[in-house]
Amino acid sequence: MGAPAGSVVELLTARFPQWVIASHAYRGDQTVIIRREGLLDVCWFLRDDQAVAFNVLMDLSCVDYLTFGRQQASAPMMRSPSPLPYFMKPKPAGAEAWQRHVDEEFRFEVVYHFYSTIKNHRLRIKVPVAVGDPVVESVTRIWKAADWFEREVWDMFGIRFRGHPNLRRLLMYEEFQGHALRKDYPITKRQPLIGPVDQDPSAPKVPIIVGID
């Protein structure tokens, strides 16, 4: 979809045809979706090749597509883009307007944002991950900045990064069960470390509230 000639997208597609699933570019923002088996190959190339020289990992995050296209959102409806993105199938006749058809193997998507201070250009890499085997190669050996990002993604989405030196929770506490930003984490579930105190019924109720008389 409209990648300019000689762009990073074109370079990657020509060099790693076996790993590139899809790509698109919108107003100069280029995105390449690659298979997770080829992540390290592609990343070493992106950092070390002088033609692209992505020396900065700006961001690393994750998306959960669990309910995407399976239940009606309260947000205003989007029409299906055309052409369909790689993870969507054409919807059968008679499907609701909001229904999308998304493959199970694309439940998660790990997203990498790169920047080159040498070439002054940017690139987004996406890696689809299945829920049954949520493992991705760690890129901490390539960009040290990936260390805490990958810990955060592990903490919030439960995706493991093979080869990470210290894959512990970053934001939540060790006792926390589950991964809070997964769409199937119950929205009302609370796991306090110290519980609510029982109210003492004999205590006189004389609180002060400022602004309410």
Add this chain to the structure above:
Amino acid sequence: MSAPGPVDAQQLSWMTTRLDAALGWARKFSIFQYPFVTACCGMEYMATACSHYDVDRFGAGFPRFSPRQADVLFVVGTISHKIAPVLKRIYDQMVEPKWVVAFGVCTCTGGFYDNYATVMGIDTIIPVDCYIPGCPPRPENVLDGLIKLQEKIQHGARVTLARPPELTIPHRPEEHL
């Protein structure tokens, strides 16, 4: 030595009442505060504490960064479940008499946070004497709360665990889905 005579109960109670009043007066004008600042309300706390609004006018201008030397615990900002045991420990380390101010709506009720990470009001962990809601509260509100806390210290009101009904929000997440 002669045996002690009958105690004049009226005079004794006059003595203790005056002593309590004197102690209360001394305590309310020498509040050593411990600012437990975790979030954006801290900016408003600083605005209140600095010279423009100047909490020193109320004798509360001396923050102590050790809970063992503090009288009033100012809990300023969102408290997450992760930091909650630390807050409880800080509270336990303070010596009696001690008071707690919930500064900002996050500490009063959890505020607009209703999620896996946030404590829904610090009164689920420690007793609270003064609730100052607002996101963040204006410095005038904070001073109002401080003055009311001083009245409470003066009159020796006991601490309470009850959240006032005005700040009770029913938990209805399904309405937002």
